[in-house]
Structures are given as C-alpha cells and as structure tokens.
Amino acid sequence: MATIAENIQPATLSNEEVLRYSRHLIMPEVGMEGQLKLKAAKVLCIGAGGLGSPLALYLAAAGVGTLGMVDFDVVDFTNLQRQIIHSTEDVGRKKLDSAEESIRGINPFVDVRRFETRLTSDNALEIFRDFDVVVDGTDNFPTRYLVNDACVLAGKPNVYGSIFRFEGQASVLATKDGPCYRCWYPEPPPPGLVPSCAEGGVLGILPGLVGVIQATETVKLILGTGEPLIGRVLLVDALGMRFRELKLRKDPDCPVCGTHPTITKLIDYQQFCGISGEEAPVTTKVPEIQPEELKQRLDAGEDIFILDVREPHEYQICNLNGYLIPLGDLPKRVNQLDSSREIVAHCRSGVRSAKAVEFLRQAGFHKVKNLVGGVLAWSDRIDPKMPKY
Amino acid sequence: MKILIPTPLRQYAAKKDTVEVPAKTVGEALSSLTSQYSDLRRHLYTDDGKLRAFVNVYLNDEDIRYLQKENTPVREGDTLSIVPSIAGGCCCCPR
Numbered sequence: 001m002a003t004i005a006e007n008i009q010p011a012t013l014s015n016e017e018v019l020r021y022s023r024h025l026i027m028p029e030v031g032m033e034g035q036l037k038l039k040a041a042k043v044l045c046i047g048a049g050g051l052g053s054p055l056a057l058y059l060a061a062a063g064v065g066t067l068g069m070v071d072f073d074v075v076d077f078t079n080l081q082r083q084i085i086h087s088t089e090d091v092g093r094k095k096l097d098s099a100e101e102s103i104r105g106i107n108p109f110v111d112v113r114r115f116e117t118r119l120t121s122d123n124a125l126e127i128f129r130d131f132d133v134v135v136d137g138t139d140n141f142p143t144r145y146l147v148n149d150a151c152v153l154a155g156k157p158n159v160y161g162s163i164f165r166f167e168g169q170a171s172v173l174a175t176k177d178g179p180c181y182r183c184w185y186p187e188p189p190p191p192g193l194v195p196s197c198a199e200g201g202v203l204g205i206l207p208g209l210v211g212v213i214q215a216t217e218t219v220k221l222i223l224g225t226g227e228p229l230i231g232r233v234l235l236v237d238a239l240g241m242r243f244r245e246l247k248l249r250k251d252p253d254c255p256v257c258g259t260h261p262t263i264t265k266l267i268d269y270q271q272f273c274g275i276s277g278e279e280a281p282v283t284t285k286v287p288e289i290q291p292e293e294l295k296q297r298l299d300a301g302e303d304i305f306i307l308d309v310r311e312p313h314e315y316q317i318c319n320l321n322g323y324l325i326p327l328g329d330l331p332k333r334v335n336q337l338d339s340s341r342e343i344v345a346h347c348r349s350g351v352r353s354a355k356a357v358e359f360l361r362q363a364g365f366h367k368v369k370n371l372v373g374g375v376l377a378w379s380d381r382i383d384p385k386m387p388k389y
Numbered sequence: 390m391k392i393l394i395p396t397p398l399r400q401y402a403a404k405k406d407t408v409e410v411p412a413k414t415v416g417e418a419l420s421s422l423t424s425q426y427s428d429l430r431r432h433l434y435t436d437d438g439k440l441r442a443f444v445n446v447y448l449n450d451e452d453i454r455y456l457q458k459e460n461t462p463v464r465e466g467d468t469l470s471i472v473p474s475i476a477g478g479c480c481c482c483p484r
Binding site for chain 1: 395396397400441442443445447450451452455470472473474475476
C-alpha cells in the first residue's frame with residue numbers, strides 16, 4: 001500500500017550511482033523507478049544510537065537521498081557494544097559527527113542534515129516539515145509520545161521501533177488511515193513503576209535486528225511496495241528467535257488521530273509522563289555517606305555493615321564485600337539485618353540504595369545511610385582498580 | 390490456557406516466560422495469574438482494579454479492548470499475551 005510514493009519527484013542517477021545500486025536496479029521490485037524514489041526521499045532519523053545506527057547505515061547504503069539525523073549526545077565507551085555507526089576512536093566525539101562520517105563513508109551521495117538538538121515541542125514540527133518519513137529510534141517515553149503526536153500533526157508516517165533487553169517491537173504508525181502510538185498505548189507508564197536498572201541492560205545485537213526492520217519498513221514506504229507494518233505490530237524475541245504479529249487498530253476516539261481529536265498541538269511530554277522538572281531521585285532525601293568517609297571509617301576498624309542491594313550478576317563484576325540482598329528481596333529478608341548496627345547501603349550508582357535506605361528507615365532502622373554514587377563513585381574516587389560498568 | 394509473560398514483568402512471576410492457567414474468560418485467566426503471583430497485580434492493575442493503560446492484553450493476536458475486554462471468552466489452545474510499552478535504554482531512574 002503506497003503512502004508517500006506519490007508525493008516524491010524523482011531525480012536522476014549518474015553512471016556511478018547506477019553501478020553502485022545495480023543490485024537494486026536489476027530487481028523488478030526496485031528498478032530504476034524505485035531507486036529514483038529512494039534518491040528523492042528525505043528520511044529523518046531520531047537518534048543516532050542503538051536503533052539509529054543500523055537504520056542510518058542501511059538507509060545510506062540503499063541510496064536514500066537525504067538523511068536527517070537528530071542527536072545531541074556524545075559517543076560513550078559503553079555505546080560501542082551496540083551503536084555500530086560509531087567506532088572506538090569516536091569515543092568523546094559528538095554522535096552526529098561520528099554518524100555523518102560513517103554515512104558518508106558508505107555513501108557520499110547522501111545529503112546528511114544535522115540537528116544537534118534535543119527534540120522538543122518547540123522544534124519538532126519545524127524539523128519534521130521537510131521530511132517524508134520519520135523513524136523513531138529514541139529511548140524514552142516522553143520523546144516517543146512527542147514524535148508520535150508531531151508525526152500525526154505534520155502528516156508524516158512514524159516508523160516505530162523499540163527494544164528492552166532482548167525483546168523488541170516494530171510498527172508503522174501515524175499513517176493517514178492507520179493507528180498511531182496513542183491508539184496503541186493511550187498512556188505512558190508512571191516513572192518508578194517500570195523495572196529497575198539492574199534488570200535493564202540490552203543484548204547488543206537487538207537494536208541491530210529491530211533497527212534494520214525499521215530501515216526495511218522505511219524503504220518499503222518510499223518504494224510503495226510490499227506490505228508495511230501498518231495496523232500490525234511485530235514482536236521480536238531474540239532469545240527464542242520468535243517473531244509474532246499482533247493486530248493494531250486505529251482508535252476512533254484517539255485524542256490525536258481519531259475522528260474528533262482533542263490534541264491539536266504539541267504538549268508538555270515530560271509532564272504527560274509524570275516526570276517532574278528537576279532530575280530528582282524517586283525517593284526523598286535519605287541520610288548519606290560519601291565514599292571517602294566510608295573508606296576512612298572502615299580503615300579505622302569501625303564496625304560498619306555493608307549492605308549491597310544490587311543483583312547477583314552485578315556482585316560478580318565487582319563488590320565491596322558487602323552482604324548481598326537485591327533490592328527486590330529486601331522486604332522479605334529485612335529480618336536478616338540487625339538494626340542496632342550501623343548499616344551503609346550501596347548499589348551501582350546510589351539510586352537503588354537510596355530506595356533501600358528509605359525502606360529500612362520506614363521499617364524502623366535508624367542507623368542506615370546511603371553510599372553516595374555507589375560502586376561507580378568508589379571506583380572513581382577510592383579504588384580505580386574497581387571496574388566500572 | 391497459556392499466558393505469555395513479557396520480559397519486564399518476569400521478575401514478578403518467578404522468572405517464568407509462560408504460565409498455564411485454567412480459565413473460561415480473559416478476566417479469569419488474569420485473576421488466576423495474579424493470585425499465583427501477587428507482585429504482578431500492581432504492575433497490571435491500578436488501585437481501583439482497572440488494567441493499566443500502558444499494558445495491553447491480546448487474545449491470540451487481537452487486543453482485548455476490541456473484543457469483550459476481560460469478559461472475552463477463551464478456548465483451549467488460546468494464548469494470552471501481555472504486552473507493556475517499552476522504550477529501550479534505561480527507562481526509569483537516571484544514571
């Protein structure tokens with residue numbers, strides 16, 4: 001079902017391009033006509049990270065004429081496990097610089113348009129305006145809803161993909177007659193209700209799988225061929241290598257794409273997702289101890305009980321010889337703790353342990369403190385031999 | 390019937406990815422599930438007993454909101470899928 005194919009004015013191909021794309025040109029499903037559509041197409045990739053990497057690389061290889069890239073971030077060492085558009089020597093560089101270089105390396109014919117900014121309600125519609133398709137490769141709910149709403153309002157299809165650990169979802173949303181993200185999930189999860197960071201992590205190959213599915217859907221929309229994932233969701237289970245399909249229906253009562261929309265302009269998505277302005281921890285302020293003070297007191301032989309609230313597999317990476325009770329198990333195992341002793345709770349970065357301290361204080365423990373910054377801060381400031389993860 | 394448990398919720402269902410329950414309706418199946426794994430309840434339901442809007446339930450491949458919701462009858466061999474919204478990366482606490 002063609003969606004944008006009719007709107008595109010074909011350009012021409014040089015001899016060099018004909019040779020480059022020969023494997024497309026000899027296929028009736030693409031051919032010269034299809035390749036010209038790809039060249040004339042303008043695709044906006046939101047995010048040059050896990051999903052954005054394979055997406056941008058494959059769209060560049062396919063000969064998409066204009067690739068817009070939106071990303072304000074810098075390449076981090078931990079990105080390299082999955083963000084294959086960046087290489088080791090790019091660590092510390094702007095993701096846009098690194099991505100643009102990789103794209104041009106694959107295909108110098110691609111016009112890369114850079115948007116080094118956070119996507120917001122103030123700039124989204126303006127940025128989307130010149131593009132034919134938007135591909136959502138972001139990693140948070142407020143942006144997901146922003147991209148969705150902006151796509152519906154701007155009349156651009158939203159090639160959606162998302163991942164979690166080893167599962168992914170893909171669909172094509174916000175087409176004229178198809179459903180949008182709000183038809184599917186009218187509300188985001190409130191912060192604090194989703195699983196902890198310890199249960200997070202992601203199989204590096206997973207965004208590769210889902211990102212290329214997004215690239216495939218984008219190419220199909222441009223060519224007007226095949227059957228795009230409109231009104232369908234593809235669920236990917238990488239561990240079981242199972243692909244399932246669910247039906248996705250357009251909701252006539254959808255506030256943004258329904259028959260009587262109530263959302264006609266972009267809103268405050270942080271507020272919609274229940275996230276307050278400041279980067280506050282989920283719990284209120286709890287008693288804290290800095291790594292330096294803990295080190296000093298342990299060296300002086302003081303009797304301090306170190307409670308580690310991380311998961312067992314994290315303990316194996318590095319630990320402070322603490323007593324391990326994963327945060328989720330704390331309510332069941334609190335009777336293993338002695339409230340008469342001084343307890344210092346820690347985790348990886350200090351967020352989970354703050355929750356642990358809050359819980360213990362409410363359970364009547366008065367001598368419990370949170371180790372500020374967790375093992376990350378310990379590695380930075382006390383023991384550089386401790387690995388960070 | 391079989392209930393497929395999505396990754397983010399497996400930690401509340403004794404790490405299982407599938408749970409078998411006897412049921413004649415979707416509601417009965419979910420009720421049976423949350424009786425067995427009470428931690429799942431607050432992740433699937435609000436305090437006033439409604440299914441959370443960021444969790445969708447599918448009978449085979451159809452969203453139950455477009456069937457008879459929790460009154461949808463189920464047959465032998467049907468599969469219930471719980472599909473929460475996901476957004477990748479670290480979805481909650483800031484690093």
